[in-house]
Amino acid sequence: MKKLLDDFLNRYFHDEESIILIVLLIVGLFMLLMLGNVLAPLISAIIIAYLMQGLVNLLLRKGASQRVAFGTVYTVFIGIFILLLVFVLPQVWNQLRRLLNELPNLLSQWQSFLMLLPENYPNLFSAQQVEQVIQGFGNELGNYGQTILEFSLASLPSVFGWVFFLVLVPILVFFVMKDSRLLMTWAGNFLPRNRPLMNAIWQEMDQQISNYIRGKVVEIIIVGSASYLTFVILGLNYALLLAVLIGLSVIVPYIGATVVTVPVAAVAFVQWGAGGEFYTVLIAYLIIQIIDGNVLVPVIFSEAVNLHPVAIIAAVLIFGGIWGLAGVFFAIPLATFVKAIINAWPGRVNAKSNAEA
Secondary structure: OHHHHHHHHHHHOOOHHHHHHHHHHHHHHHHHHHHOOOOHHHHHHHHHHHHHHHHHHHHHHOOOOHHHHHHHHHHHHHHHHHHHHHHHHHHHHHHHHHHHHOHHHHHHHHHHHHHOHHHHOOOOOOHHHHHHHHHHHHHHHHHHHHHHHHHHHHOOOHHHHHHHHHHHHHHHHHHHHHOHHHHHHHHHOOOOOOOHHHHHHHHHHHHHHHHHHHHHHHHHHHHHHHHHHHHHHHOOOOHHHHHHHHHHHOOOOOOHHHHHHHHHHHHHHHHHOOOHHHHHHHHHHHHHHHHHHHHHHHHHOOOOOOOOHHHHHHHHHHHHHHHHHHHHHOHHHHHHHHHHHHHHOHHHHHHHHHHHO
């Protein structure tokens, strides 16, 4: 046993940099788990500044000065931030509140539809089965309603925290973008001077993750906007709310689109029944998903993240369970980070070199 442990340590932890990297990863994970809520504004600002640095670099390559590039990109960020805060989020909240107010009527319509199933399909459904389904659904809905009420009352103090977050993030983004080189130099002073492993991991991460996250933001905007325009043209209720859900659903591959299909179909069915308008909405939604998966994704993601579907779903479950929606959004980048560490680790490089020799 001791020999196996010694062989493992000698193979994967034979240099100083690998030990330092493990210590940094453990400390970083501990800080995220213990101080994630406290450091959320700073972490968000760093991520936003990192994503916008690509636009700054693009303007610099076009001949703009550092000040002009920074000012232009930050102005665009503030404009989008104000647009979301002042126009989009209030409209989404109003539609969600209206949907919750109309929920009893919607449920009664669904109940009437379910009660017709034994008459229309007597060989498949019985009246007793339908009543049990309705009763069970009503009990679950009551439990969810109580949970939502308790959550609303308990979350009142966090409103001030959200206000603080929304005010602090733009300020932090400004300073992180403005002094990015100074901050990176300061952080580099705590790392070894000779760090080929960390440089290899950073190069792979910077190439894949930056393209992935920026591409996802663009995909969310395009898919959400296309869905909103389509639903408005078709006259579907709660168009903005459903469009936001569809836009956010692209964060979770293989799962998001399937889950969001349920509220889209439910709202369309309650509004029109099983008629032509209902099927038109479903067909339009299917066309948007087909274009997204077969046209938009290949164009946006020029350098795809090479991860197996099982790894992607596992990452969504693990990181989503730890950090909620933020973990779901960053599940694939975090999985790519783990993959980059495994690929660049010295023991694997040496083993690969020996095998080729």
